[in-house]
Amino acid sequence: xxxLLALALVALALVGSAAAAGPPRQAxxxxxxxxxxxxxTLDQSSSPIATRMKEFIRARIAAGASASQIxxxxxxQFGPGVLAEPPKHGFDLLAWLLPLGALAVGVVVxxxxxxxxxxxxxxxAETGDGALDPDLERRVDEELAxxxx
Numbered sequence: 653x654x655x656l657l658a659l660a661l662v663a664l665a666l667v668g669s670a671a672a673a674g675p676p677r678q679a680x681x682x683x684x685x686x687x688x689x690x691x692x693t694l695d696q697s698s699s700p701i702a703t704r705m706k707e708f709i710r711a712r713i714a715a716g717a718s719a720s721q722i723x724x725x726x727x728x729q730f731g732p733g734v735l736a737e738p739p740k741h742g743f744d745l746l747a748w749l750l751p752l753g754a755l756a757v758g759v760v761v762x763x764x765x766x767x768x769x770x771x772x773x774x775x776x777a778e779t780g781d782g783a784l785d786p787d788l789e790r791r792v793d794e795e796l797a798x799x800x801x
Contacts, residue, residue: 676719681709684736685726693736 682694687702694702694709705726712722726734738747784792 675716676713676722678706678709678713681713681719681722682706685709685723686734686736688730688734 679695685694685705686692687694687697687699687705689699689701690697694705708726709722712725717725723735732739738744740748
């Protein structure tokens, strides 16, 4: 039984990797490539250069090129700025790390503020420092006495 289950999992993994290794989709590539003139992704651009790039992608997919080959050819022709996502090495790595760092700092700050706020609010209730001013307490008692009658 366990052999059958293991065989099924291996077959599923092979089918999944074969499906992932299929031909690239033009829509996916157009969302990952930036038009050099209007600086929007190809799927949002209608400039003449974007139209030519879309035709190039369509022709390369028909010729059997992979997504990485098509991207490499476009980068060779237009430079690395043609890719919608920044490279994940060197100085460009900051584009990936800074938002994550800012998010982590924000979480720590909000957590510290919430912890401080809860300690300050909880301290009053635990120590019994919530006693009313004697004058105010007298007025509250008078008002409550009015409602009892």
